[in-house]
Amino acid sequence: MGHGRPALTTPHSDRRPDGDRGERRVNDLGAGWRVALAAPPALAVALFTVWPLATLLVAVTHGSTLGRVWHLPRLGATLWFTTWQAALSTVVTMVIGIVPAYLVNRLHFRGRAAVRALVVVPFFLPTVVVAAAFLAVLPESWHGTPWAMIAAHAFLNVAVVVQVVGAMWAVIPTDLTGAARTLGAGPGRVAWHVLIPLLRPALASAATVVFLFSFTSFGAAKLLGGPAHPTLEVEIVRRATQLGDVAGAAVLSVLQLVALAATIAASAAVQRRTRVALRGDARPRPRRWRDPQPWIAAATGAAFAVPLVVLAGRSVHGASGWTGAGWTRWQDTGRRAGLGTPVDVGAALATSLRAAALAAALSVTLATLAALSIHLARRFGWLLDVGLALPLATSAVTIGLGMLITFDVAPVDWRATWWLIPVGHAMVATPFAVRALLGVLRSTPADLRAAAATLGATPRRALWEVEGRALRRPLVALAGLTATISLGEFGATTVLSRSGTETLPLAIGRLLGRAGDLPRLQAYALATVLGAVCATIVAVSGWASRPAPEGR
């Protein structure tokens, strides 16, 4: 597992004592219970991730399909564009992210939490919302250019740098850099000889995640890059849904899998880290508002709010001045000739909410069972771990495509069912949830369960009292986060959607693609609503899962 949003939770040290390894197993949960815990997530992974990906691979290697890859038009250009835009997005994101990473992790000032929230929340926003916001904020001349898309990638992913690099930065003791200074290192050399070497694994890990997200970008690429600049992911969807060339799409997505695997392998080689033990006070330094740093932090936070504020503003300000049309004239969507299927906002909203509810319930349940299984497993836990991580190493579009070609024959002809899309969302969201829960579980001391056992708790009861309690607050947050992933999911949904199952992001995407003032206003209005809902869920679940106050 080389990347993914685990990322966004603070890395927990494995606090199990060394003696844990040789401990007697009689106090563990019985084998029957462990299998019962692992079965549902294992089945779900086998059915909805492994099988579709296997089908995809088989379809591609079948007959002469693989050879077609060399005859696809513009293949080289698409590959090259996808790669360089991802590389440039990564550089821009890292450069922009390093300053807030320092400010919100090393300094303490009033309003620090608000600045962090402003910078991190975009990561959880639907890509269509971010794309709409950048269309609203950037001048027309930027629309349909790689630059708009790269700016959006940076906006979305700065959170990765702030959280991943920041988590490492936050534990570097102040005295360690102090030691370098007493040895004659000025600020520049402290950074070069001490900070950067210590942060290197975190920098590499953050860069990998940002590169992978930018490489597999679909929403921002499609809506901002425009038809002239398709990424691999956009091209896969175009082949599958517009040209009806599912085989060609499958070939491309396998090609993409190879590229992603190579990136992850390269990054793992760079990151091979030796665990460094850092001791000493790393408390953030206090800064008052008469110092410059809080102002820089506030300006950074405000800059991150600009696209969203402008988005809301542009939803009520069209070509001919202020207007409420975008928010009120829903009956007009698509009534004019030649616009194709009308956008049914009410239905899209209902579809989205229903999908989010099912996806969140499903993925929280599966993730809890899976995390507990992996946590308690003796030998085969890694299998479940790897299987669940598969969607992280592929892309949402690939998952969707795999499901599309797998579930189209009886008895598994499920393409017309309403629940296939939410299930797809759950498979995309579950790996993130599992990573987060594993972090929580691994930071619960193993001896706590042993202590419960000596006090008379059965293995099941001990698990409930120790791990169960530790998971309670994080689960609330995860329910919210998986719901936002579902609400904003664009790639897999685009591939799987059929008429009557359009979600809000799809509706927004279609409206953004239309000419004229009204569809634009409506798209901005809907994006404002969707963005506000997702930001609220993230904020509330972050608040609900805040760690219980500790006694000092």
Added chain:
Amino acid sequence: MLQLAGVTVAFDGRPVLDGVDLDVAAGEIVALLGGSGSGKSTLLRVVAGLVEADAGRVTVGGQDVTALPTHRRRVGMVFQDDQLFPHLDVAGNIAFGLRMRGIPAAERGPRVAELLDLVGLAGLGRRRVGRLSGGEAKRVALARSMAPRPAVLLLDEPLTGLDRDLHDRLMSDLGRLLRAEGTTALLVTHDHDEAAAIADRVVQLGQLGGRAG
């Protein structure tokens, strides 16, 4: 070699050091005694320039360093929890200060070897610092701070946290090592015996204007 005059520090309005005066002669080892919370660590940090004093002057080797940043003060410091650079090996840690002073690699090697020898760790230069015992790490920290021959060496509770045996052994070594290099040193501790065993002169921080601890 080191003079403090009227050094005053307050944290959040709470006075920690109040007009501290202290003179340390060249080659002298002074132990500063004080209980926990008496501000003795803070005093060392003021000398090192890691904490800014609200008032007062710090002079090192006749030069007023009060306004100088840490890296230009020519003071060395042994931190309470060593603070070895985890990404460098033992030799890399000891050579760090020499590199910062622009000493060419050809001269760094012999100096590192000399210090490893001095602290009794000859041959351990390539070891990772994560694999050192507590006593070894302390010796490396000492060698690292002495390598660039600082005008003044500051030691913050250098023997705290070691087990009794090691503590006693290092205690007798420490004074010998510092004198072998002719180091001017200011050491803070809460342990009377330790102070008496290592230092030429023992000073109670309370008598200097620190808060009686």
